[in-house]
Amino acid sequence: MTPAQHGTFEVYLSELRRWASQMNLTGLRTEQAIIREGFLRSLACRAAFEPTPSVKAIDVGSGAGFPGLVLKIAYPDIDMVLLEPRRKRATFLRSTIRRLGLIGVQCIQARVEELCGNPEHRGSYDAVFARAVGSVPDVARMVEPLLKPDGRLILQAGQGARDSLPSLRPLLATLGLRADSREVPAPDTGTPPTYLVVLERADH
Ligand SMILES: C[S@@+](CC[C@H](N)C(=O)[O-])C[C@H]1O[C@@H](n2cnc3c(N)ncnc32)[C@H](O)[C@@H]1O
Known part of the structure; x- marks a missing residue:
């Protein structure tokens, strides 16, 4: 990353801490927790996603901006x-x-169910992210309409969700989705890896 991007992360970190002191924004309170559990785990999504310039992405249930921002x-x-x-x-x-001066990013205040019926959003996204929004089958069912035919749904899940994937596959198949997983090691020892569940249309 460039020094400018580092600077942007520093401002984001200070905004998170300032707003979190006044409202229920995120359970991550300390600088270390925000960097490790918020920033670094969000960046682990890169293992399942190619950030090409034209890519259209949505983070469903973004909360404080993890992982989308x-x-x-x-x-x-x-x-x-x-x-x-x-x-x-x-x-x-x-x-x-x-505050960060970012372009090519917008926040929509709505539930995902509202977007799924809107032709502007339905079938429009190359990458759909969701972290800590619900169980793998529930989230898959809710967000699947947003995917382009060759789009990919990337869920940050716990080890339990990753381990239960074999038993979830038949259910996901009824939604027309096939599932895979990735395990991304943490940069420091002693921190558990990040588990990603990756869903794509089975007919693609
Ligand atoms: C536990 S928070 C996780 C926030 C963030 N993704 C993270 O990992 O820190 C779950 C978020 O999902 C949002 N959410 C819940 N149901 C939703 C729905 N049907 N559509 C869109 N967002 C939803 C909530 O408002 C909440 O901010």
């Missing part, structure tokens, strides 16, 4: 939507996008 700072060429239904969180995301 982190990915946008790291890969500025991607076109990113941060979807967040809670008003205060959406206000934080919009304010932070402005």
Whole structure:
């Protein structure tokens, strides 16, 4: 990353800490927790995603911006939507996008179910991210309509979700999805890896 991107992460970190002291924004309180669990784990999504310039991505249930805002700072060429239904969180995301001077990223305040029926969004995304929004089958069912035919859904999941993938495959197949997983080692020893569940249309 460039020094400018490092600077952007520093401002994002200070905005997160400032807003989190006034509202329920994220459970990550310390600088170390935000960097390790927020920034670095979000960046682990890169293992399942090619950030080419024309890529259209959406982060469903972005909360404080994990992983969507982190990915946008790291890969500025991607076109990113941060979807967040809670008003205060959406206000934080919009304010932070402005404060960081980012272009090609917008926050939409809505539930994913509302977007799925909208032709502007339905079948429009190359990459759909979701972290800590629900179980793998529930999230897959909710967000699958947003995917382009060759799009990819990238879920940050716990080890349990990754381990239960074999038993979930028949259910995911009924949604027309095939599942794979990635394990991304943490940069420091003693921190568990990041587990990604990657879903694609089975007929692609
Ligand atoms: C536990 S938080 C996780 C936030 C962030 N992804 C993270 O990992 O820190 C779950 C977020 O999903 C949002 N959410 C819940 N249901 C949703 C839905 N149906 N559509 C879009 N977002 C939803 C909530 O408002 C909340 O901010």
